[in-house]
Amino acid sequence: MRSRKVAAGAAAVALSVLLSACAPEAQLSPLERARGVNQSRHVAKLFAPEPEVVDDVLGIKTTKLFFPSSETLVLSDTSVEAQLRAASIAVTTNAPMMVYDPSRHAEYMRMIADMHTVTVLTVGDVTIAPSSGAVRVRRDPGGLRSLEEMTALRYKERTVNTPEDAVREVSNLYQLEPTWLRASWDDPVVLPAATPEPFPIQSRRDANMAPRVVATWETSIAAVANARSYGANVTVVPLADPRRSEETLFAMAGLAQRPLVALGSQFGTSEELAQRIREAEAAY
Structure with missing residues (x-):
């Protein structure tokens, strides 16, 4: 009987530890969770260490970038x-x-x-x-x-x-x-x-080291195809400005000073995009 009580007590302690370990994650806001996911990527040195807007109608620039x-x-x-x-x-x-x-x-x-x-x-x-x-x-x-x-x-x-x-x-x-x-x-x-x-x-190029890549419906087909051919996932966001769309913000959260490839001039300049990410996070 005593051994059963000890075992039951040990199980209760283990459950308590597990729940307490999960608690901080449950307390994170959607923005914090998105930031954690985005920042967990290990990105190849091929890419800039900060947001990069690539305006590429013909696929020439993204070919040079990815291939x-x-x-x-x-x-x-x-x-x-x-x-x-x-x-x-x-x-x-x-x-x-x-x-x-x-x-x-x-x-x-x-x-x-x-x-x-x-x-x-x-x-x-x-x-x-x-x-x-x-x-x-x-x-x-x-x-x-x-x-x-x-x-x-x-x-x-x-x-x-x-x-x-x-x-x-x-x-x-x-x-x-x-x-x-x-x-x-x-x-x-x-x-x-x-x-x-x-x-x-x-063979596929990215080796699971591709940056976050974002696009909108205005992005060129060739630019998106080159990112996918390289092996990167491409997130199509509803609006280019993260200050105007929560979905866009979550796709870019935490990346104001980290690798991010945005396909199309609708995202502004690289510097403008980085600043918009900071402003959107501050206003969330």
Whole structure:
């Protein structure tokens, strides 16, 4: 009988300790909890140690940020339907994505050389001729079957109903679940000489050391795709200013002087964003 009482007493003490250990967490405010989660990240030295706003319409800046080198590259035309397909391929294969602007052709060629890229896949009306030299250029032939032939993966298809849904859909792409985000309004243009040639899958880059990345519906598809291809989670917030949205504040809490990548000029300058985070936390 005595042993039972001792055991019961020990169990009561253990429960009391457990509850007391949990109590401080229960007393934290939502802001404090969000700050703790955000600050618990170990971020690679590749990224700035404070908030960084990256205004990147064509995916050029985020390619430079996330992919200093890459054996593969996906180039899309400017249409949303082509960008959605290019993003679908890029995220699945862990490749960078850029939107092609003919007036900046020389810049793309320099980047391809600097990244030591050997395979380029063009999606839509991209006026770069197919080639088989030091850099192999292939054209996407469109359709679901060609995705599987190019990557040796089984894709599923998900319809995107409006261009405004594009960023959130791309932010939800996952490399282990190959998905073609297909625009409901049209498919990308397919140019002549397009055949489903193999497109290599690269290894994921982030090693669980990606910074917090935030975007809004105004962010470019390519910028979000590059963050996802790198391996970063992208949080799409309702408003760019953390002083005007509690959801935005919680996504950025505690990061006024820590790594944070904000995609799009709507977030202001890097310095302005850091100051807005401090002001929002002070006013919470």
